[in-house]
Amino acid sequence: MSATVEERQAVQQALAAGQLTVPDPATGYHRSLAADCPADGHAASVWRVVRGPGHAITEVVMRCALCGNEFTPPLEALYLH
Ligand SMILES: [Zn+2]
Numbered sequence: 524m525s526a527t528v529e530e531r532q533a534v535q536q537a538l539a540a541g542q543l544t545v546p547d548p549a550t551g552y553h554r555s556l557a558a559d560c561p562a563d564g565h566a567a568s569v570w571r572v573v574r575g576p577g578h579a580i581t582e583v584v585m586r587c588a589l590c591g592n593e594f595t596p597p598l599e600a601l602y603l604h
Pocket residue numbers: 560561562563564565587588589590591592
């Protein structure tokens with residue numbers, strides 16, 4: 524799955540603000556950051572984060588609920604689930 528330009532921008536803004544969810548202006552629901560597991564393509568959710576100055580998230584470790592794999596995707600690979 525690939526994110527749209529708008530989603531990528533929303534993800535970048537959320538990371539810079541230290542947030543792991545993005546409110547969807549259309550529905551009001553919060554959407555969570557996700558990345559596909561490299562082993563099986565399952566949408567993995569955030570397991571832990573590394574924060575830089577000003578609480579900005581600089582690294583995200585994901586964990587796949589399907590196979591238990593922990594991985595650190597490039598931030599560009601994150602999308603909204
Ligand atoms: Zn997996």
